[in-house]
Amino acid sequence: MSKLLTRRKFIAGAAAASLLAGCDSHPITGFLGAMKDWNQGFEGAIFSPARMAPELPPSAATPEAAFPAYFISDEMPDVPDNWSLTVGGLVDHPMTLTLDQLRELPGTAMCVRHHCVEGWSAVAAWHGVRLSDVAKLAGPRAGVRYVEFKSFDEGYWSSWDLGSAMHPQTLLAYGMNGHDLAVGHGAPLRVYSAVKLGYKMVKYLTEVNFLAANTGGYWENQGYDWFGGV
Amino acid sequence: MPVSHDPRFKGRPEQPLAIRLVHWCNAVFIVLMAGSGLQILAAYPSLGPRGAQYWWYPLQGMSPPSWMRLGGWLGGGRHWHFAIAWFFAINGAIYLGYFFASGEWRRRMFLPWRDAGGAFLQFMYYLRLRKTPPPEDFYNGLQRLAYTSVVFFGLVMVLSGLAIYKPVQLHFLTLLFGGYDGARVVHLGGLALIAMFVASHLVLVAMHPREIVTMVTGGRRE
Numbered sequence: 001m002s003k004l005l006t007r008r009k010f011i012a013g014a015a016a017a018s019l020l021a022g023c024d025s026h027p028i029t030g031f032l033g034a035m036k037d038w039n040q041g042f043e044g045a046i047f048s049p050a051r052m053a054p055e056l057p058p059s060a061a062t063p064e065a066a067f068p069a070y071f072i073s074d075e076m077p078d079v080p081d082n083w084s085l086t087v088g089g090l091v092d093h094p095m096t097l098t099l100d101q102l103r104e105l106p107g108t109a110m111c112v113r114h115h116c117v118e119g120w121s122a123v124a125a126w127h128g129v130r131l132s133d134v135a136k137l138a139g140p141r142a143g144v145r146y147v148e149f150k151s152f153d154e155g156y157w158s159s160w161d162l163g164s165a166m167h168p169q170t171l172l173a174y175g176m177n178g179h180d181l182a183v184g185h186g187a188p189l190r191v192y193s194a195v196k197l198g199y200k201m202v203k204y205l206t207e208v209n210f211l212a213a214n215t216g217g218y219w220e221n222q223g224y225d226w227f228g229g230v
Numbered sequence: 231m232p233v234s235h236d237p238r239f240k241g242r243p244e245q246p247l248a249i250r251l252v253h254w255c256n257a258v259f260i261v262l263m264a265g266s267g268l269q270i271l272a273a274y275p276s277l278g279p280r281g282a283q284y285w286w287y288p289l290q291g292m293s294p295p296s297w298m299r300l301g302g303w304l305g306g307g308r309h310w311h312f313a314i315a316w317f318f319a320i321n322g323a324i325y326l327g328y329f330f331a332s333g334e335w336r337r338r339m340f341l342p343w344r345d346a347g348g349a350f351l352q353f354m355y356y357l358r359l360r361k362t363p364p365p366e367d368f369y370n371g372l373q374r375l376a377y378t379s380v381v382f383f384g385l386v387m388v389l390s391g392l393a394i395y396k397p398v399q400l401h402f403l404t405l406l407f408g409g410y411d412g413a414r415v416v417h418l419g420g421l422a423l424i425a426m427f428v429a430s431h432l433v434l435v436a437m438h439p440r441e442i443v444t445m446v447t448g449g450r451r452e
Contacts, residue, residue: 032310195398
């Protein structure tokens with residue numbers, strides 16, 4: 001409970017900070033707010049945990065120079081010394097994993113189309129660990145309904161429905177197109193999923209938290225839809 | 231417009247209430263959908279995926295002017311678009327249900343074997359290549375072609391829109407349009423066709439202003 005309160009305080013603080021910084025905030029209320037909620041319910045209802053995005057041949061990959069790399073920091077976020085990933089929240093076995101430990105877990109690769117909220121698409125192969133495999137190690141408790149991802153990119157974060165997070169095509173990715181993740185694409189570790197829009201896939205990952213409450217997200221709190229599925 | 235001479239329509243107004251309601255709702259929805267759609271387009275005003283944009287699209291990288299857009303920003307445009315989409319689609323479904331259940335399709339739907347010749351002659355008449363219009367039967371062939379086509383365009387817009395909205399959950403639909411970027415082409419092309427329809431519709435209505443009254447009051451009864 002105290003954790004929940006601090007998280008709420010954190011969000012309120014983040015919202016106040018963005019107002020102070022002059023960022024546009026777009027609360028969606030009234031008719032549009034009601035329809036946004038309705039559409040989010042619709043998105044959740046048509047999401048199928050078993051439906052797989054078509055896999056593409058590696059030859060379909062977008063030239064990497066043409067694959068946009070977004071971050072919110074003023075400069076491209078550098079990997080901190082002694083980086084590790086914290087897996088926590090309502091889990092039986094909270095963990096801290098180094099990149100080497102993640103690489104030792106059974107890995108997978110997929111080449112899929114990326115869909116950005118802006119309307120563009122691009123293709124890349126991603127290499128990493130299924131988040132569902134990491135979840136098995138951590139052991140989420142009953143009552144977990146959301147997964148929160150945090151980063152060292154100026155505090156960029158997002159939270160997901162558990163179903164999309166446990167989809168077989170949702171990875172903690174450390175590689176792209178056969179090489180280590182480049183700094184622009186979220187090194188050393190990022191979320192990559194075939195079933196979400198780009199802004200849901202947190203780069204420069206530091207924390208994965210299994211939670212009972214929805215903690216919003218960086219763009220979500222500025223008015224973009226929270227579900228953000230494709 | 232001339233009566234249909236079909237005894238089935240005896241006593242029925244030229245534009246029954248259901249069609250009038252759907253028509254005027256649709257006019258509002260089309261404006262809102264086009265405006266919010268162009269707001270979304272402005273975030274990536276190009277066709278084709280990153281690194282392989284389509285060479286043939288002449289407006290590559292050109293944003294629609296701001297007076298055409300609705301929503302103010304990408305998120306706002308998306309909220310408007312996905313909100314009104316439901317009303318647009320349900321309105322269209324009501325129209326199609328009424329269209330077939332009431333038998334209105336008999337005097338409105340373009341049937342090539344009945345209407346193709348008349349549509350061609352009417353087109354020649356508009357081009358001043360023919361002095362008199364072909365005989366009309368409620369609608370002329372060209373009207374039937376235009377009104378039937380635009381309903382089809384509306385259906386394509388709903389389906390291609392869904393294909394862009396959920397390219398993984400509905401990937402069979404997305405595949406039908408040649409993939410995600412293909413569906414964006416169809417969706418924008420559909421907007422262009424509907425815009426052309428609306429432009430010519432407005433010109434012809436301006437030339438026959440009595441039809442506006444008919445679309446409000448229902449017009450004469452057959």
